[in-house]
Amino acid sequence: MSAKIIDGKAMAMEIRQEIKKQVEELAQKNIKPGLAVVLVGNDPASQIYVRGKEKACSEVGIASETIRLPEDTSESELLNLISGLNSRQDVHGILVQLPLPKHIDSDKIIRSIVPEKDVDGFHPINVGKLVLGLPGVKPCTPYGCLKMLQKYEIAIEGKKAVVIGRSNIVGKPVALMLLQENATVSICHSRTKELSEYTKEADILIAAAGKPFLIKPDMVKPGAAVIDVGQNKLPDGKLVGDVDFTGVSQVAGWITPVPGGVGPMTIAMLLYNTLESAKRLC
Ligand code: GUN
Numbered sequence: 001m002s003a004k005i006i007d008g009k010a011m012a013m014e015i016r017q018e019i020k021k022q023v024e025e026l027a028q029k030n031i032k033p034g035l036a037v038v039l040v041g042n043d044p045a046s047q048i049y050v051r052g053k054e055k056a057c058s059e060v061g062i063a064s065e066t067i068r069l070p071e072d073t074s075e076s077e078l079l080n081l082i083s084g085l086n087s088r089q090d091v092h093g094i095l096v097q098l099p100l101p102k103h104i105d106s107d108k109i110i111r112s113i114v115p116e117k118d119v120d121g122f123h124p125i126n127v128g129k130l131v132l133g134l135p136g137v138k139p140c141t142p143y144g145c146l147k148m149l150q151k152y153e154i155a156i157e158g159k160k161a162v163v164i165g166r167s168n169i170v171g172k173p174v175a176l177m178l179l180q181e182n183a184t185v186s187i188c189h190s191r192t193k194e195l196s197e198y199t200k201e202a203d204i205l206i207a208a209a210g211k212p213f214l215i216k217p218d219m220v221k222p223g224a225a226v227i228d229v230g231q232n233k234l235p236d237g238k239l240v241g242d243v244d245f246t247g248v249s250q251v252a253g254w255i256t257p258v259p260g261g262v263g264p265m266t267i268a269m270l271l272y273n274t275l276e277s278a279k280r281l282c
Pocket of ligand 1 (some may be wrong): 095096097098099120140141169
């Protein structure tokens, strides 16, 4: 069996086209959605992500402003900056790139962003809405995963979904979204014993562990949908996911590639959240 490839890149392009159209419509009402991205320090992966976000914004007509701060920026300096962005009329979305340097309390920073401009969906108010199944800003990567399942008409209701990874950015929110769609959800993590006993049962398998080649073909149920959220850099510089793509694509029914799967969808959903935030605030 050879899995269908879930083409995140093509899907993201379609979404971006639609966003561009809506941004043009807003321009007629003199509204220009604006995103402020804050990057503290020199983490190389974060720099690449932030550049990708800037480029994507400019392509769809969203005004983006990246504030690059040195590694030794203090927590109070960052809080002051965010307070200014919270009250700016031209900024509809605020994203503080994670991870932050160790001397800064990330939770405190996230809580300082007004929930209405929290385009990451990380503020406790937005997380709470997700838990309660209320409308709110949804985190970009999990939202992208859900959109891919829906676009490819992969059934979720009543299916067994297994999420590997329990991060606040991906694992926990994607599990909640799948639960909201009536899947039966298990969350596995680094302390889970006999991981493959869970994965082999999964109709939908979301790999977000950050471990290259963690998911081998013998761990996957034939015909399953496998969504690979991993972004791992090998010593030779090659980008790979958490899934052994070549092997698993012989067993799975659907699979996302890395690169070209979840990554582009994350950015597309960030643009979507920024657009929606501008519509709500203006
Ligand atoms: N670092 C890795 N992924 C993300 C993300 O989705 N948002 C932010 N703010 N930082 C990240």
